[in-house]
Each structure stands twice: as C-alpha cells, then as structure tokens.
Amino acid sequence: MKFSLRRLFSGVLAVSLIGGAAGLLCSCRRGFGADAEGKVKVVATIFPVYDFAKRIGGDHVSVKMLIPAGTEPHEWEPSTNDMLMLEEADLFVYSGAGMEPWAEDVLGSVQNKDLVALEASKGIALLKTEEVHDMEDDHEDDHEDEHDEDGHEHHHGMYDPHVWLSPKHAEAEMEAIAEALIAIDEENADYYRKNLEEAKKSCEELDSAFREGLKPYEGGYIVVAHEAYGYLCREYGLKQIGIEGVSADQEPDAARMREIIDKVGEYGIKCIFFEELVDPKVAQTIADEAGCRTMALSPLDGLSKDDIDAGRDYFSVMQDNLKALVSSFE
Numbered sequence: 001m002k003f004s005l006r007r008l009f010s011g012v013l014a015v016s017l018i019g020g021a022a023g024l025l026c027s028c029r030r031g032f033g034a035d036a037e038g039k040v041k042v043v044a045t046i047f048p049v050y051d052f053a054k055r056i057g058g059d060h061v062s063v064k065m066l067i068p069a070g071t072e073p074h075e076w077e078p079s080t081n082d083m084l085m086l087e088e089a090d091l092f093v094y095s096g097a098g099m100e101p102w103a104e105d106v107l108g109s110v111q112n113k114d115l116v117a118l119e120a121s122k123g124i125a126l127l128k129t130e131e132v133h134d135m136e137d138d139h140e141d142d143h144e145d146e147h148d149e150d151g152h153e154h155h156h157g158m159y160d161p162h163v164w165l166s167p168k169h170a171e172a173e174m175e176a177i178a179e180a181l182i183a184i185d186e187e188n189a190d191y192y193r194k195n196l197e198e199a200k201k202s203c204e205e206l207d208s209a210f211r212e213g214l215k216p217y218e219g220g221y222i223v224v225a226h227e228a229y230g231y232l233c234r235e236y237g238l239k240q241i242g243i244e245g246v247s248a249d250q251e252p253d254a255a256r257m258r259e260i261i262d263k264v265g266e267y268g269i270k271c272i273f274f275e276e277l278v279d280p281k282v283a284q285t286i287a288d289e290a291g292c293r294t295m296a297l298s299p300l301d302g303l304s305k306d307d308i309d310a311g312r313d314y315f316s317v318m319q320d321n322l323k324a325l326v327s328s329f330e
C-alpha cells in the first residue's frame with residue numbers, strides 16, 4: 001500500500017514535470033507545427049506582410065507573424081525565442097523602410113544559411129519623415145525646428161515605413177512576396193502567380209474606391225493618432241495632422257496639443273481619429289477640447305487577436321478605413 005502510494009506520487013511528479021516542460025516549450029518556443037511539413041515556412045514581421053504572404057502563398061505556405069497580434073509594433077523588439085522561428089523558416093518577410101529597425105541585426109545573428117530575407121517595400125518611392133510632417137501645412141511655421149532639435153521625428157529612421165496604406169504600394173509588396181515564393185518553390189509558380197493576379201485586381205478595386213470616395217474631400221484634413229497616412233494622403237489628396245509622429249514614440253506636449261486643437265478649429269475638422277492598439281486618451285482630450293467626435297482608423301501596423309481570429313484582412317480593414325474617412329468629412 002505504502003509502496004504503491006509512493007509509486008503513485010512519483011508518477012504524478014513525473015507527469016507534472018513532463019507537463020511543466022511541455023508548457024515551458026509551448027510558451028517559449030513559437031515554432032512551426034507538423035502541419036507546416038511540405039510547405040514553404042514563412043516568418044512575416046507585421047500584419048500587412050503577414051496577410052500578403054498568406055494571400056499569395058495560400059495552401060502552399062505556413063505563415064507565422066513575428067510581432068504578436070495586438071502589439072503596437074513601433075517599439076517592439078524580438079527576443080531570443082522569437083528568433084528561433086527564423087532558424088526553421090524558408091522565408092523572412094519584413095516590410096522595411098525603418099518599420100523593423102532591428103531586422104538587419106536579427107538577420108546577422110541567424111544561423112539558418114538557407115533563409116531568404118525579403119524587404120517587401122524595396123523599390124517603392126519612399127516619403128521622408130520630414131516630408132510627411134511638412135504635409136501638415138501649406139505654409140511654413142516654427143515648430144519644425146523644435147522637432148528637429150529633439151530629434152524625435154527622426155530617430156527611428158529617415159523614411160515613412162507605412163507604404164501599405166496606399167493600395168498601389170500594397171500591390172508592390174505582394175508582387176515582391178510572390179517573386180520570393182516563386183524563387184523558393186518554383187514547382188508552384190503558377191499557383192502563386194494566379195493568387196497575385198487576384199490580389200492585384202483587389203488592390204486596383206480598392207484604389208478606385210478610395211479615389212472616388214475621397215474625391216469630394218480633396219485637400220481635406222484628417223487628425224490621426226500617429227503620422228502613418230503619408231502615402232494614403234499623397235495618393236488621394238488629403239492632409240494629415242498627427243497627434244504623434246511617424247514612429248508613434250512620443251505623446252504630444254501641451255504646446256503641440258494646443259497647436260492641434262487650434263488647427264481643428266481653423267480647418268473646421270469634425271473628427272479626431274484614434275487607433276485601436278493605442279490608448280485613445282490623448283485623442284479624446286483633443287476632441288473634448290475642440291468639441292468634435294472621435295472614430296477609429298487603422299494604420300494596419302497591427303491588428304488585435306480578435307480581429308485576426310474573425311478573419312479581418314488588409315482589404316476589409318481598408319474598406320472600413322475608407323468609410324471612416326468619408327464619414328469624418330460629413
């Protein structure tokens with residue numbers, strides 16, 4: 001009796017040790033499962049390139065998103081465990097242009113010699129961060145110098161990385177991903193090309209919808225949580241006023257808040273946009289002060305886990321963005 005009880009206890013102990021070890025593995029190691037066998041294993045950094053890789057790769061790829069769902073990606077950095085995924089991957093897709101300033105370092109330390117790395121935004125005519133900020137006004141004013149002095153508009157890089165907010169550039173990123181997949185897995189080249197053709201059609205339809213929908217509001221202002229909409233504004237003739245800069249790394253000081261509130265009055269702006277992954281407190285304060293409403297607008301930097309689980313994708317979020325933009329002018 002005593003003996004069997006001890007055996008029972010040691011059995012329980014062994015089980016809990018195994019359970020603990022398995023739990024440890026599950027929480028630390030974010031890898032590709034057995035269902036990725038025979039597929040091209042892709043690690044994509046942020047939601048847009050994750051979504052594009054899934055769209056082009058379809059049944060022939062297994063795609064993991066490196067930055068966890070629901071995370072605001074500008075300040076995120078990978079841990080050693082995140083990097084383990086890259087050791088078993090075939091393709092690493094990052095959007096680039098400064099969105100993932102750690103990407104080069106990570107690639108330098110990966111042991112996986114067969115890993116192909118793709119900067120999906122390569123070849124796109126990028127906007128400089130100061131050009132993005134200067135879009136805010138037609139006339140020169142004093143605050144540019146302040147921003148230059150403290151350097152906060154620049155320290156993440158020189159360019160606006162949010163290329164995907166122009167459907168034309170999203171198309172270019174999908175094209176780059178298709179080329180990379182074809183180079184890795186030529187056998188399925190026709191399949192990737194077919195998916196790319198469909199995606200291109202969707203991008204063109206989205207572009208037309210934006211062009212038509214926003215045409216009546218050309219030259220209009222939008223107040224956004226951070227200056228992510230440079231490419232969208234350039235494409236469709238809008239102007240953005242960002243509560244935070246291109247890399248969303250600094251809340252506005254009192255003077256900047258006042259400046260935004262004054263502009264809201266001056267330009268007759270009716271709505272302040274917030275982002276779902278960022279605390280809307282500052283947007284709400286500005287809206288309260290200026291006497292206007294708030295609405296969500298997604299830069300697609302990241303999506304919540306609920307949205308991803310519900311099947312939200314680049315196109316459905318962009319359609320919602322278009323509706324929100326149009327209604328902000330009404």
Ligand SMILES: [Zn+2]
Nearest residue numbers: 228248299301
């Ligand atoms: Zn951003």
